[in-house]
Amino acid sequence: MKKPGLFLSALLASLGLWGQNLSDLIISEAMPGNPSSVTDDYGNHPDWIEIFNTSQGTVNFGGCFLTDERSNLTKCQITKDDRSARLGPRQVAILYAAGNSALGTYYLNFTLPCGGTLYLVSNDGRTIIDSLCIPASLPEGMSISKFAHDNKEMVFDDIHPSSPSPRSLNGRHEQKTRAQKMKETDPNGWTLSVIAVAVVFSALLILFLIYNLSGNIFTGRVRLKRKARRGSPEGPEAAAIALALSDYTSCDEDIPAAIALALHLYCEGGVHDTEPGFITIKSNSSSAWGNKSLNFRKQTHKI
Amino acid sequence: MEQIFDSLVQFWQFTGFANCTWQHLVMIAIGAIFITLGIVKEWEPMLLVPIGFGIIIGNIPMFPGMNIGVYEDGSVLNTLYQGVRQGWYPPLIFLGIGAMTDFSALISQPRLMLIGAAAxxxxFGAYLLALASGFAPNEAGAIGIIGGADGPTAIFLSSKLAPDLMGAIAVCAYSYMALVPVIQKPIMLLLTTKKERLIEMPKPREVSQKEKIIFPIVGFLCTAFIVPSGLPLLGMLFFGNLLKESGVTRRLANTAGGPLIDVVTTLIGLTVGASTQADKFLTGNSLKIFALGLLSFIIATTCGVLFVKIWNLFLRPGRKINPLIGNAGVSAVPDSARVSEVVGREANPNNHLLMHAMAPNVAGVIGSAVAAGILLGFLG
Incomplete structure (x- = not known):
């Protein structure tokens, strides 16, 4: 009984984690022994940790935990229900490891250990969202940072000491906008214009081809091949049946020809029974066409 | 007594008279002109009247910091303006347009779609000119979209690419849309011969309901796969049309094409107008934008008409297209199609081009949304 319960609780916890996008948070940078790279509201230079939201949505990390002890994942909780604990898309937050969490929402009750590991833990107190090892030999004045090779995919797989860069995306600080790149690569705009015109024409040309085809199908100019019905005779088979009938009855040649034509039409879909407006060769008991009483006036009009 | 005098002085400082500058008066005059054109001339009254009144609202001189201006965070106008700023209104308008538009003309004559592409x-002509005028690529893209003659698309793209220029771009786009008959007619007459204007086109075939239902689904899949960045506009346009044509969501289609689009049009017009505060609007850039916008309309009309003329060289008699519908490739629905009809009937009173012109006209809506998606993809 315990295992399904555990499984369910783990599942629910992970669902909760995903539901709030907490899994999109990473510890992107940390700096023990901060000389002056960051100054807090009290004018001090505490150790600091940078949390980065890799997603395109806002994530509320209030209630999550930060710890430097694997055995004590709930060592320091970030204040719950604090609006300032909402992290916008691709935004960073700086938390101060000042050793006193009473100083404010962003203050932790421990300082950063060189040679230790930092853990960011979900608000369930069990699920580790991310971790960062701080090397024991971290040079003075340097921070330990995670870098993304591809800022589009946001895969932070490169961790090494670097110059501190609090409150900014690590690595490529001067990310050029697409417009800036376009200004460099296509200053006169001809390339973009030619590509864009080609794409607009292609999109509408594809639509034209599709609707031209569908129009032809709907108006009957192009007929889709119908699948032969199982068990129904094909054209040559119809001719063979007619020949057999001719031999059997040894009657006039017109009769098998008529039978062959009728069978051929039937096989090719030339005989219509359902569509209105077509004359059918099949009898229809519900039709009143043969009822003379409906076709002739009982009394002639007198002028 | 002194206290009363001080209070009166303080009150005076809060009035519009004390804070008025000549720029405010110029903008109020522009707003009054818009309203006059809308009411007296009936040029796009649904757009020009709200925009005109919005211009007046936005340019009432006021003491800053009272939290009532459109650019002051948290004010009522600012809250309503977020629909423009964040780009919520344009897709909603596209939903309504989709729910109101009958694409039969396009489905029955799909070849006319290409005119919508040519226009x-x-x-892109305006984009090149804007770059040459010294605008940054993102600003040039936002200015270029004026040539699509589609107000919501212009607002959507400029809110993403160049929010600072949005007021000027939106007012420019809507102004020229209202002036479509004035701008397009002389160009059409200049580029066509009397013989070409007399070309009669065969009556479009009737379109089945099945085709009308398939159109928005296939159309959306094709265009959205090619230009995913145009998703908000294209998705809403085709969704609105599916609501209309499916026949089972008539209430939703009526709401989207009626009350919803009316509400959003009112809000977008009013807030866009209000965003043209004198200090942000009366700049050299705004004048440049108006000049470039006019050129973009001229280029679009010229390209549409010339494209048909060139195409006609390859068409056999009886299949030729009247070049007067070339102007309708811009997406000012249905004004540009109406211009084709009017000019066509001036040449031959029995030649009705409206239904033919509606095909490139609605293709222009799709084309401009695709173009906006491309610009957003490259420059956003």
Whole structure:
């Protein structure tokens, strides 16, 4: 009984984690022994940790935990229900490891250990969202940072000491906008214009081809091949049946020809029974066409 | 007594008279002109009247910091303006347009779609000219979209690419849309011969309901896969049309094409107008934008008409297209199609081009949304 319960609780916890996008948070940078790279509201230079939201949505990390002890994942909780604990898309937050969490929402009750590991833990107190090892030999004045090779995919797989860069995306600080790149690569705009015109024409040309085809199908100019019905005779088979009938009855040649034509039409879909407006060769008991009483006036009009 | 005098002085300082500058008066005059054109001339009254009144609202001189201006965070106008700023209104308008538009003309004559593509040259012509005028690529893209003659698309793209220029771009786009008959007619007459204006086109075939239902689904899949960045506009346009044509969501289609689009049009017009505060609007850039916008309309109309003329060289008699519907490739629905009809009937009173012109006209809506998606993809 315990295992399904555990499984369910783990599942629910992970669902909760995903539901709030907490899994999109990473510890992107940390700096023990901060000389002056960051100054807090009290004018001090505490150790600091940078949390980065890799997603395109806002994530509320209030209630999550930060710890430097694997055995004590709930060592320091970030204040719950604090609006300032909402992290916008691709935004960073700086938390101060000042050793006193009473100083404010962003203050932790421990300082950063060189040679230790930092853990960011979900608000369930069990699920580790991310971790960062701080090397024991971290040079003075340097921070330990995670870098993304591809800022589009946001895969932070490169961790090494670097110059501190609090409150900014690590690595490529001067990310050029697409417009800036376009200004460099296509200053006169001809390339973009030619590509864009080609794409607009292609999109509408594809639509034209599709609707031209569908129009032809709907108006009957192009007929889709119908699948032969199982068990129904094909054209040559119809001719063979007619020949057999001719031999059997040894009657006039017109009769098998008529039978062959009728069978051929039937096989090719030339005989219509359902569509209105077509004359059918099949009898229809519900039709009143043969009822003379409906076709002739009982009394002639007198002028 | 002194206290009363001080209070009166303080009150005076809060009045519009004390804070008025000549720029405010110029903008109020522009707003009054818009309203006059809308009411007296009936040029796009649904757009020009709200925009005109919005211009007046936005340019009432006021003491800053009272939290009532459109650019002051948290004010009522600012909250309503977020629909423009964040780009919520344009897709909602596209939903309504989709729910109101009958694409039969396009489905029955799909070849006329290409005219809608040709007329988008106005966008890229204006983009090149804007770059040459010293605008940054993102600003040039936002200015270029004026050539699409589609107000919501212009607002959507400029809110993403160049929010600072949005007021000027939106007012420019809507102004020229209202002036479509004035701008397009002389160009059409200049580029066509009397013989060409007399060309009669065969009556479009009737379109089945099945085709009308398939159109928005296939159309959306094709265009959205090619230009995913145009998703908000294209998705809403085709969704609105599916609501209309499916026949089972009539109430939703009526709401989207009626009350919803009316509400959003009112809000977008009013807030866009209000965003043209004198200090942000009366700049050299705004004048440049108006000049470029006019050029983009001229280029779009010219390309549409010339494209048909060139195409006609390859068409056999009886299949030729009247070049007067070339102007309708811009997406000012249905004004540009109406211009084709009017000019066509001036040449031959029995030649009705409206239904034919509606095909490139609605293709222009799709084309300009695709073009906006491309610009957003490259420059956003």
């Amino acid at each position: 988008q040259m106005g966008i």
